[in-house]
Each structure stands twice: as C-alpha cells, then as structure tokens.
Amino acid sequence: xxxxxxxxxxxxxxxxxxxxxxxxxxxxxxxxxxxxxxxxxxxxxxxxxxxxxxxxxxxxxxxxxxxxxxxxxxxxxxxxxxxxxxxxxxxxxxxxxxxxxxxxxxxxxxxxxxxxxxxxxxxxxxxxxxxxxxxxxxxxxxxxxxxxxxxxxxxxxxxxxxxxxxxxxxxxxxxxxxxxxxxxxxxxxxxxxxxxxxxxxxxxxxxxxxxxxxxxxxxxxxxxxxxxxxxxxxxxxxxxxxxxxxxxxxxxxxxxxxxxxxxxxxxxxxxxxxxxxxx
Amino acid sequence: xxxxxxxxxxxxxxxxxxxxxxxxxxxxxxxxxxxxxxxxxxxxxxxxxxxxxxxxxxxxxxxxxxxxxxxxxxxxxxxxxxxxxxxxxxxxxxxxxxxxxxxxxxxxxxxxxxxxxxxxxxxxxxxxxxxxxxxxxxxxxxxxxxxxxxxxxxxxxxxxxxxxxxxxxxxxxxxxxxxxxxxxxxxxxxxxxxxxxxxxxxxxxxxxxxxxxxxxxxxxxxxxxxxxxxxxxxxxxxxxxxxxxxxxxxxxxxxxxxxxxxxxxxxxxxxxxxxxxxxxxxxxxxxxxxxxxxxxxxx
Numbered sequence: 357x358x359x360x361x362x363x364x365x366x367x368x369x370x371x372x373x374x375x376x377x378x379x380x381x382x383x384x385x386x387x388x389x390x391x392x393x394x395x396x397x398x399x400x401x402x403x404x405x406x407x408x409x410x411x412x413x414x415x416x417x418x419x420x421x422x423x424x425x426x427x428x429x430x431x432x433x434x435x436x437x438x439x440x441x442x443x444x445x446x447x448x449x450x451x452x453x454x455x456x457x458x459x460x461x462x463x464x465x466x467x468x469x470x471x472x473x474x475x476x477x478x479x480x481x482x483x484x485x486x487x488x489x490x491x492x493x494x495x496x497x498x499x500x501x502x503x504x505x506x507x508x509x510x511x512x513x514x515x516x517x518x519x520x521x522x523x524x525x526x527x528x529x530x531x532x533x534x535x536x537x538x539x540x541x542x543x544x545x546x547x548x549x550x551x552x553x554x555x556x557x558x559x560x561x562x563x564x565x566x567x568x569x570x571x572x573x574x575x576x577x578x579x580x581x582x583x584x585x586x587x588x589x590x591x592x593x594x595x596x597x598x599x600x601x602x603x604x605x606x607x608x609x610x611x612x613x614x615x616x617x618x619x620x621x622x623x624x625x626x627x628x629x630x631x632x633x634x635x
Numbered sequence: 636x637x638x639x640x641x642x643x644x645x646x647x648x649x650x651x652x653x654x655x656x657x658x659x660x661x662x663x664x665x666x667x668x669x670x671x672x673x674x675x676x677x678x679x680x681x682x683x684x685x686x687x688x689x690x691x692x693x694x695x696x697x698x699x700x701x702x703x704x705x706x707x708x709x710x711x712x713x714x715x716x717x718x719x720x721x722x723x724x725x726x727x728x729x730x731x732x733x734x735x736x737x738x739x740x741x742x743x744x745x746x747x748x749x750x751x752x753x754x755x756x757x758x759x760x761x762x763x764x765x766x767x768x769x770x771x772x773x774x775x776x777x778x779x780x781x782x783x784x785x786x787x788x789x790x791x792x793x794x795x796x797x798x799x800x801x802x803x804x805x806x807x808x809x810x811x812x813x814x815x816x817x818x819x820x821x822x823x824x825x826x827x828x829x830x831x832x833x834x835x836x837x838x839x840x841x842x843x844x845x846x847x848x849x850x851x852x853x854x855x856x857x858x859x860x861x862x863x864x865x866x867x868x869x870x871x872x873x874x875x876x877x878x879x880x881x882x883x884x885x886x887x888x889x890x891x892x893x894x895x896x897x898x899x900x901x902x903x904x905x906x907x908x909x910x911x912x913x914x915x916x917x918x919x920x921x922x923x924x925x926x927x928x929x930x931x932x933x934x
Binding site: 361364368371375442443444446447449450452453454631 | 687705707708720721731734735
C-alpha cells in the first residue's frame with residue numbers, strides 16, 4: 357500500500373464531498389440545530405445538574421444521535437456502490453492504484469469531512485457557551501465531541517460494509533436507512549420490548565445495550581458529562597457497580613473502537629475479494 | 636511490448652475470450668475488429684488488469700497479475716464511455732497527474748494538446764461527449780506512457796469530434812508509441828493501424844494488414860460521384876468499358892461498387908478522360924458486411 361496514493365484519494369474524496377450539496381445542507385442543518393440547542397439550553401436553569409459546556413453537550417447528545425449516524429451510514433453506503441454503478445471505480449483502477457489504497461483513501465476522506473461537519477456544530481455551540489460566559493469544564497465537552505467522531509467512524513464503517521455488498525447505490529441507501537432506524541430510532545424501544553418479551557435480567561439488558569453503537573455512545577457521553585450515573589437508570593447503576601466508573605468508561609470506548617474496526621475490516625475484506633468484473 | 640498468451644475469460648457460461656494469443660511490438664498500432672460481443676473490450680480490460688482471466692499478459696515484460704501497478708503505469712487508457720468524478724476538469728487532470736507522479740507543467744501541456752484548456756474550469760458533467768473523450772485522452776497522455784489502449788474511442792462522437800480525436804491519436808502514434816485499439820470502423824483501421832486482428836466469439840480469426848484486409852476479403856465500397864449532367868452517360872460507358880462493372884446512375888451522378896483497395900481508380904479514369912468530377916463520397920462497408928464477408932470466406 358502506497359500511503360501517498362491513500363492521501364491523494366482521501367484529499368480528492370474530501371474535496372468532492374465538501375462541494376456536495378447534500379453534505380452542505382446536512383452541515384447547515386446540523387449547525388443550525390446545534391445553535392438552537394445552545395439557545396434552548398442556555399435559556400433554562402441548572403437542568404439535571406448540568407451547567408455551561410456540560411449542559412450544551414448534554415443537549416447536543418440527542419442531536420448527534422439523530423444526525424451523525426444518518427449521514428455516516430448513508431455516506432458510507434453510497435461510497436463504493438455508486439462508484440461501481442457509474443464506472444468511476446473501474447476507471448480509477450485502470451491507473452496505477454490498488455483496491456486497498458482506494459478503499460482506505462475513500463474512508464479517510466469521507467470521515468474527515470463528517471468530522472469537519474461535527475466540528476462546526478460543536479464549534480458553534482462551544483463558542484456560544486464561551487461568549488455567554490457560562491464556562492464550565494471544556495474537556496468533557498471535547499470528549500463528547502470526540503465520542504461523536506467515534507460514532508461517525510463506526511457507522512461510516514458499517515455504511516462501507518453495506519456498500520461493499522451492494523451493486524446499486526439506491527439499494528445501499530435503503531439498507532442504511534433501515535440500519536439507522538434499527539440502531540437509533542428503534543434502539544431504546546427495541547431494548548425495552550426485548551426485555552419485556554424475553555423477561556431479561558439487568559445483565560442481559562446491559563449486554564443488549566452494548567451491542568448497539570448508538571446506545572454505547574449515549575451511555576458513554578452521559579457518563580462523561582455527569583457525575584450522577586443514576587440518571588442512566590438501573591442498568592447504568594449496575595454497569596458502574598460491576599465495572600467501576602473508569603472501567604465502564606474504558607469498556608465503552610473499547611466497544612466503540614471495535615464498532616469502528618470490525619465493520620471497516622469486514623467491509624475491506626468483502627471489497628478486496630470482489631471479483632474484478634464486479635467492480 | 637504487449638504479450639498476450641493463451642488468455643481465456645468467461646462470464647458464467649459465456650466464453651468472452653477464448654484462448655487468445657497475440658503480440659504487439661513496440662511502436663506498432665494494432666486494431667481489434669469485430670461485431671458487438673466479439674470479445675474486444677473484454678480482452679482490452681484483461682490487458683488493463685480490470686478483469687480476472689486465465690493465461691499470461693505482460694506489458695514491457697511486466698506481468699499484469701504479478702506487478703499490476705508497474706504494468707498499469709506503462710499504459711494510458713481511453714474507455715468507450717469515460718466516467719469522471721463530478722469535479723472541475725482541471726482538478727480531475729491534476730488528481731490523475733498526482734496518481735501518476737507527473738509534474739504540474741504536464742497538466743497544462745495535455746490540456747492544451749487536447750484543446751481543453753479553455754474548458755478547464757468547467758465541471759466534468761458540463762463537458763460534451765467529445766470533450767469527455769478528449770479529457771480521457773488527456774489523462775491517458777499525462778505520463779507519456781509507451782502504450783495507449785483505446786476501447787472504441789470514437790463510438791459516441793460526432794463526425795468533427797471523431798476527426799479531431801483521430802488526428803490526436805495519429806500524432807501520438809507518429810511519436811513511436813504503441814497503440815492497441817478496438818473499433819467498429821474500417822476507415823479508422825485504415826488510418827491508424829499497422830495490423831488488424833478480427834475477433835469473433837472470443838477468438839482472433841483473421842489477421843491482416845489494413846490495406847490488404849478489404850482486398851483479401853473482396854470487400855467493396857460504394858463511391859458516389861457528382862459529375863456534370865451532360866457527362867453522365869459518357870462517364871458510365873467509359874467506366875463500364877474500363878473494367879468497372881458495378882456502375883449505376885444516381886440522379887446527377889454515378890454510384891460505383893468497387894473493391895476497397897481500388898477506390899481511386901474510377902476517379903482517375905474519369906479525370907484522365909477529361910470528365911470533371913465535382914465531388915465524391917465513399918460509403919465504407921459496415922462491420923456487419925465485413926462479418927458476412929469473413930463468414931463467406933470460411934473463416
């Protein structure tokens with residue numbers, strides 16, 4: 357693998373995405389909503405023990421959970437499938453580049469662009485908090501932004517996996533929207549429903565939650581922002597008591613890292629094994 | 636320069652390329668002819684390493700399977716229907732220049748050479764079919780590769796764009812580069828190729844020098860001559876008596892069916908006899924008639 361080729365493809369991918377109207381629209385929506393969240397958060401008083409950066413970060417969690425997985429999944433889903441569909445991948449591979457350079461260059465390019473978008477949202481809200489003079493612990497705010505970036509990395513990898521399996525971009529988008537509904541919209545409901553139907557114990561409920569990257573992000577973010585882990589409910593209390601506050605934090609980070617690496621490597625394996633005529 | 640040895644490629648049960656062996660020498664221009672589905676594009680894609688195949692393909696001694704990057708760096712490729720990223724024309728040339736480790740000055744050179752300099756700030760989606768073809772040619776020329784592979788490069792071009800494109804390729808060939816191209820058109824083969832290979836059902840069934848291809852197959856072209864109305868009858872008698880049996884009247888002129896290699900002979904005959912030839916056009920034999928002729932010749 358030639359690092360220079362990866363960086364070239366990454367730069368091309370990022371430049372192309374930054375000019376994409378859907379991406380611009382997404383960034384504008386995310387940033388506007390982040391600003392609104394900031395205004396709502398600062399208009400309230402000391403909500404659930406959060407102040408300043410902490411309160412804004414807590415308010416941003418739900419926004420991140422809704423927006424970041426959607427854009428990461430769909431961007432990843434389109435990435436390879438659309439290039440296969442319109443023939444640009446085949447043309448690119450007629451030049452002296454390898455499939456692995458194309459794959460990792462595309463992934464990094466798209467990830468940087470999504471991170472850029474997240475940074476704008478968190479940046480606007482952060483500057484707002486700073487100008488409002490509320491202050492607070494900025495490090496936890498930055499860790500929440502970092503967790504959002506990890507969530508994007510993991511679901512972008514899932515999107516790439518879907519894309520590697522799909523010959524058509526439209527089908528890949530369909531699967532990605534379904535996964536977004538499954539992970540994010542139905543995440544809590546799914547856990548509640550499964551718990552009731554199967555009469556699960558608290559340990560099983562925790563395991564079920566940890567299987568969902570959205571839930572992992574949510575739990576980790578709340579633990580970062582609040583000293584009161586009781587707000588996570590009985591499962592949160594159980595988790596902290598079982599693994600310790602630091603332990604559960606490292607566990608959640610590790611799961612996020614696994615959710616990033618495993619789908620990405622699986623996607624790479626599928627992509628690298630595609631017969632050339634399928635590209 | 637290009638060695639293809641026993642290459643076979645199947646798509647499921649369909650045998651697209653059937654144990655093809657061919658060699659293209661350095662500086663030679665070779666045309667692959669054949670009807671749709673004959674296996675021309677598949678063979679070119681195998682040479683480019685874009686398809687899996689059995690057999691051996693080397694470019695300047697480098698096996699495309701073992702050393703694909705090195706082999707591909709020696710090839711410039713113009714696909715049948717080039718697809719580009721939706722970015723500025725100059726940016727896409729710059730991107731591929733970086734991939735091929737080409738100096739920036741070369742970007743301006745290829746854009747000027749292909750007449751795209753004035754369109755460099757347009758998005759690739761704003762370019763016409765002819766311009767897109769020229770863009771893929773510009774990209775192919777970036778690293779001045781010793782080998783150029785063209786897959787029916789003029790199939791989507793109008794007459795003027797086709798002419799311009801062929802002039803470009805011709806000048807490249809005159810620099811001593813190796814060209815391997817597929818085509819549907821015999822006139823392109825006449826203009827560019829040193830050798831023509833005819834493919835059918837994945838096999839090379841006929842190899843000939845272009846000027847002898849029509850002759851060896853007895854192919855005929857139709858020449859339409861425009862001559863003064865008062866000279867039509869005299870011209871017709873002259874040609875019929877002079878060994879041109881396929882002459883018919885056509886309005887204010889004559890239609891002559893003649894072997895491909897003798898197309899200038901009736902015109903010369905008329906001019907030598909003092910008959911004015913005001914204009915002429917040539918209907919080249921179609922690929923379908925070539926296929927029929929080849930089958931009739933028992934290949």
